[in-house]
Amino acid sequence: MATIWDKRARLYDTFEASDLRRGPAREALFREMTGRVLFVAVGTGMDIKHFPPGREIVAIDISEEMLRRAAPRAQKYPGELRLVRADALKLCFADESFDTVATSCTMCSVPDPQQVFREIYRVLRPGGKLLMFEHVRSRNPVLGLTLDLMTLFTRRNGTAMNRRTVETAIAANFHITNVEPVFLDIILAVRGEKLREN
């Protein structure tokens, strides 16, 4: 898995990050980061410039090459930002140790999104925020089929275009509070929380 992303790191910013178009939507979502933040799959750090200043953020990625490219961007961040090489499937953090968990095009790229949500649920404190900027399978049959077709090719590079991430988050016991469509019903800014137990 790490090898695929090490290779993709080279052209990631040019062809895949799409920051020109998605930047403002990402910024609006990540503005809601509060307390101690875990950012899952930081990649080359394209999202770092959209992080609100003055936060305490731990940003992880499985790829050494991605983290190497993210390092100069992390250094410019006006707050506390630590880059850690870690697997989203098995997070190396204590239970309930974060106030916010944020992702950006992460759930399409992990082999087992259910397990990643279980791990996020574990490390997030009750009442903590889940902020996700993700692309998902469209509910429209034509667009959905197109995304299924694309997945036949993109899966080899570690990306599934047809994941039902919002439904997976709900199945993992997250309470989804808001879903904002960024591009059709394919790219979504999702806000959720881990409910406090009564």
Added chain:
Amino acid sequence: MQRDLAAKTGFRTFMFNCGDCLFLIVVGVIATGVMHMVHHLGWHIVLTLAVGMVAAMFAQMLLAHAVAPVLGSIESMVPSMVAAMIIPMAVCLLELAGISLNNSSAVIIGATGGIGVFLLLRLYAVRCRKCFCALYKS
């Protein structure tokens, strides 16, 4: 301040919409042109359809990758894939109906198809926004 921000957002949206529309017109014209050229080879209709479709999709993929840094990877790839799959079918249907197209008619069909796909997606985007607003009232 807020009015400035709204104007800036509106301008961005307008520019990206123009870009999307123009891109889909180009994809429509090229995909239709490719299918039109394959029809001129005089092969069996099934072979023509298969080869034409593969060639149109290949052209679309190259175009989508070229504009991805500006228009966005998914934002360019998904709509253009739909356009490249559907619009060239018009050429096949017309050929099957015994109507032989000239080059300019193929270009017009491609461009009209591109605008059509763009408009349908805009309508769908509005519907999605309303749907999500109704589902998640904050």
